[in-house]
Amino acid sequence: MHSQLTSHSAAAVEYSGPYGPIGALLADTGGPYAVLVPGYTGSKEDFAPLLDPLAAAGFSPLAVDLPGQQDSTGPAVEDEYLPGPLGDVVAGLVNGLDRPVVLLGHSYGGLVVRRAVLAGARVRGLTLLSSGPADLPHGPRRQVLDLGEPLLRAQGIAGAHRALEVLNAGNPRWLSLAEPVREFLNLRFLRNRPESLLGMSAGLRTEPDLVGELGEALGETPRLVVCGETDDAWPTSLQRWMAERLGSEFVTVVGAGHSPAVENPEGLLAVLLPAWKAWVA
Template sequence: MTVGTRRLAALFAPAAASASAASVPAGRDAAAAQPPTLLLVPGYTGSKEDFAPLLDALADNGVAALAIDLPGQYESPGPDDPRDYTPAALGDVVAELVAALPEPVVLLGHSYGGLVARAAVLAGARVAGLVLLDSGPGALPAGPRVQALQLGIPVLQQQGVAGAYALRTALTERLRGQLAPPPELAEFLQRRFLASTAAGLLGMGQSLLTEPDRVDELAAVLADRQTLIAVISGEADDAWGVAQQSEMANRLGTSLVLIPGAGHSPNTEQPDRLLRAVLPLVRSVSS
């Protein structure tokens, strides 16, 4: 799909037809009869495929789901300036996409994608609901992920994407604490990383170290527009962490929803449990 001059690769799951959607009572608002559209935004080094485990089940539950690559990710080309990959810059792209989708739209951002989704709402994206998944109030807190970025950014600048991938692989093997992925998945992860633009990896990586806390701005906009909000995290998230996300949820007027058995990516680690957490919000926007 094309947004402005940018081509964004996407995975799409159309909503399954249902009897209740086939006939609309007289006088009912047309938007209320439209199945909700769930726009799924991936995180740093991610892509639309991160949401593939959710798509069939979302369609079966009457949700039209659209998972995208952000510009510069995997199969979506992007500009050459790292400044075009800040949450604010990418938020403008996502806001433009939201405006082209049938309403009502629920926007879900995972990790860095949560910062982008927040920026899209602050840029004026008219969404009925916002889901922040394993995301945070601003820059990553001190820890292994920050250390990896501090090591990786200079390598990316000096050796390019291939050098950054070699470093990432070495760090992952040192920190994993779990079994390596199956060969087919490992091959895909390598191919996806190497297809990413250097500018995108650099701009997003730097933003993860510098993004300001904009939670109070977001809370005010959500309240003004009466936009539904959910904050969801894997119970063992090692990025922003459960405590920081819980505090963010409170500032947004909601409570953190934890996904048992998941770390930083419930969408791939526990998709069925994540689906059960997301569906109530998505259904409520069209009720």
């Protein structure tokens, strides 16, 4: 079963960022970089099942923690975790690399990487994975954000985690995970800065539609929109509409929901690799 604990040969590395070290996993093959940016409450480990296959295909996968996540230092200011400031961080990282870059953002990371492109990130191609054209639509995921904010402000990370444990106790998807995976996810959540969760939550609820601006900034740079066939965050119909406006191919990954990289990595790689190889040829 694929998970954030999938074994891989990437090394733990650090890059300099405006708030301190940026934690990352890198399998440096000497080939073009595939920079992978996670979403809200996520981390670089969300891409673990992709790392070795991407390296075997000639890429140098570089999966990062956004500031405030897991192994990346973050500021104590909530607004610095909105997509714009985080996009500046990613743009700085990308433009400091010494080889061509294909850039992928998952979920909230998709909102961040498009801001990175708008901030001048030099990329050979952009992939938006299970992300959307604007703020998160109303539904269960957004409701959790709305309910979680006052709890997080009143009781901090530990209190929010206790509430999450109560929700997960009746969640079949959570209970189906192996115990080491649940332990990792619990510890990862507790490592988030509260400001990062609050700031990213605000970003998910306020980000404007920037599809037109993104298309102009990309120009002739190729782009791809991908999601799981049962994505429950931004509806697949909305992501398809975003792809149409971007002039992008839109592909759904069978057997996957909101997190294809861990739910069906082989299916996701079958979409990514042909496109990315063409982009860097």
